[in-house]
Amino acid sequence: MCSLRALSAAAGGVPAAAGLKKSGPISVSVPAQVQNCAVPDFRKAAVALRVWIERGGGGGGRGARSSSAVHATLQSRGTDEEKIEEEKEEERSRSRFNWTTNWYPVIPVADFDKAVPYPFHILGRKVVIWCDKEGQFHCLLDACPHRLAPLSEGRVDEAGCIQCSYHGWSFRGDGSCAKIPQAKPEGAQARACEQTRAQAVALPLLVKQGILFIWPDESSPELARRTPPPTASCVEGEGWCAVETFRDMCYGFDTGMENLVDPAHIPVAHHMVNGGVLGKRSQATALDLEVKAEGPLGFSAEMKKAVGPPSIHTFDAPSRFTYEYELRNIKGARAATTTYCTPTQPGRCRIIVVNARNFMIGLSSGPAWWQIFPRWLDHQLMLNLLDGDASLLHEQERTLVEKSGNQPEAWAKAYFMPTTADRYVGAFRNWLIRHAGKGIGWAPGVDLNLPPLLEKKEDIMNRYSSHTQMCKVCSAALEKFKLARKLLFLVGLAALGVAAVLADPSSRIKAVIFAAISGAIGWWLGGWIQMFYYKGYNHARIP
Known part of the structure; x- marks a missing residue:
């Protein structure tokens, strides 16, 4: 007896035996001459079977199906399986983060x-x-x-x-x-x-919102047009003002972003910065942080407070973290700080900070005539903040690589984080491992090794190379300070020259005093000029 499966495959009535197996048993009635065929008549029987199928063989008897019904069943089942597989692949795609298709x-x-x-x-x-x-x-x-x-x-x-x-x-x-x-x-x-x-x-x-965004994938301009950039919270709201600054840091994206999502470090790492506006060491305390939702696109969370509504925190992958909060001592005062971390090179990143508020707008910098607070000073104050942990993060990054054996998923073994104050750090690291390919999606051919450790803080916190020379506002302010200092010294020298030829003692004393004042102001401006190059921050020397 010849096999029905073999006959079907030979006749071409069924695409493949494997397809039959996957779809399950199918009942098909066949003519007697085919069922009783001898092995030598295999090809004739196969042809007869094919003709019988094409003519709708089976006559509609019980359990019979025409060839079109058989194919429809197989096609339907194959389509269902393909749809399930497509849905699985779509789900896998949703769970993966694409580094290049982002602003x-x-x-x-x-x-x-x-x-x-x-x-x-x-x-x-x-x-x-x-x-x-x-x-x-x-x-x-x-x-x-x-x-x-x-x-x-x-x-x-x-x-x-x-x-x-x-x-x-x-x-x-x-x-x-x-x-x-x-x-x-x-x-x-x-x-x-x-x-x-x-x-x-x-x-x-x-x-x-006044910020230049780049899309690093040249092959998807249409997707770039459809995708909105990660803008800052509240900036476009009526009655709000905002100021932005930027700086290139000597640590990588993962270290930088981990730092930005960590509110617990602020009063300690930035102790007494700018007069203590962000707090001091003694204010370090327990934080009740709770991650509300997380996934491939980041996480949303809140920090509960003993008094007042919680602060809302949002990490929008890959580069934005937003703090929104209310000030208890000023009625109706609200503020939002949006921080960005852009992955530039291994061991390097760019930090951009946008501070927005709906109070004390008159003290903000801006183009209006009444906004007299200079933008360059806003920048320098923010650079003071970034100085606070620049050196420790530069070294911490290398220590983590060493302790984890350069295995990103081993971060939890390298860190010991027993308190709820570190929950955001854990959420960010989990996102990096679960959804972002365990690390930054660098372009092909990029050397992934960290740059050598910088020993001098002057190199790590160099403001000129990390900000001033790339900032039109600060570089212009620096040149004006230099010019003012030169003019003051020249005026002082000229006053001393005049004093030397004056016969009247009182006039001579006045000229000398004027020269001394000019020189003192010029010397004082030297400290401001130095600020554009390097200021530094030493935790041990700040009480």
Whole structure:
């Protein structure tokens, strides 16, 4: 007797035996000549079976199915299985975080110098940002397609394109080549700009709430257009004011973000900073933190208080953490601090802080004539805050790598966190392991090793390299301070010269006093100038 399964496969009536097995038993009535076929008649019987199936064999008898019914059943069951698998894959995708398809903050627009190209790193890739003549911002990978020279070393040309400083090639905001000075005006060289290899790689960019955001995936511009950036809370509300600042830190994204989500460290690590506005060591206390919801896109939480409503805290993956709170001593006063941590390079990150409030608006910096508080001073006050834990975080990061054997999931064994004050830290680390691939999604080819340990605090807390030279406002303020100091010293010297030739003793004394005052003010300005380079913070020397 020949097998029905073998006949079906040979006749082509059923796609595959494996398909039958997966779908379960199927009852099909067949003609007697097929059932009683001998082995030598196998092929004839197979053909007869196929013809019988195609004609709707079985005559509608009990348990019989036409070939179309059999195929419909198999197709339906296969479709159900495919749908289940698709749903599982969709669920897995939802549980995975994609590092490249997100907006990352770069710099407040008010601090961006539009006269020069701006180099930046995002997920280990070096990019260049510039502003054209119409005030539009653009971003390209920082490599000229000609000979790979950094475009950030170039300039913004008369047409608003970025021009490479090596051979003068120019590129538009979409990456297309605008000019090759060495190309002949006719023949193949005249069409060189149109070739694909002459194009630079462009990345999406946008400005929201006065902050420049970058999208590090050049292959998904449409998704970038549909995705809103992670904006700061309350900034656009009526009656609110906000000020932003930024700084490049000598520790990585995971260390930086872990620090930002940790409210327990603030009164200790930032003891007496700016007169103690954030607290002092003696105010360290138990914190009742509770994570309300968590998932691939972050977590929401609250800090309960003995008096008043709880503070609301939100981590929006990958880079934003928001504190919202009310001030008990000022009626109706509310504030929100939004912190961003942008992964630039391994062992490095950029911190951006947006402080918003609905009280004491007159003391805020801004473009209005009555906002007399200088923006550069807002920046320096925030840099004082970031100095407080910069050095310890730089070393802590390396110690964690050592204690965990460079295994991100071993963080819980390396840390000992017995109190509820550390719940946000645990929630962030769990997000990193469960949803974000156990670490930052660096670009291919990036060296993942941490940079060498910096021994000198002057290097770790260097304000000039980490902020001033990249901030239009602070670099301009620094130059004004330098000029004022020079003028004061020159005026003092001139007053001493006048005093030397004056015959009247009283006039001579007045000139000397004037010179002394000018010199003293110039010396005093030296401390302000130093603030733009390095100020430092030593916990042991602050009572």
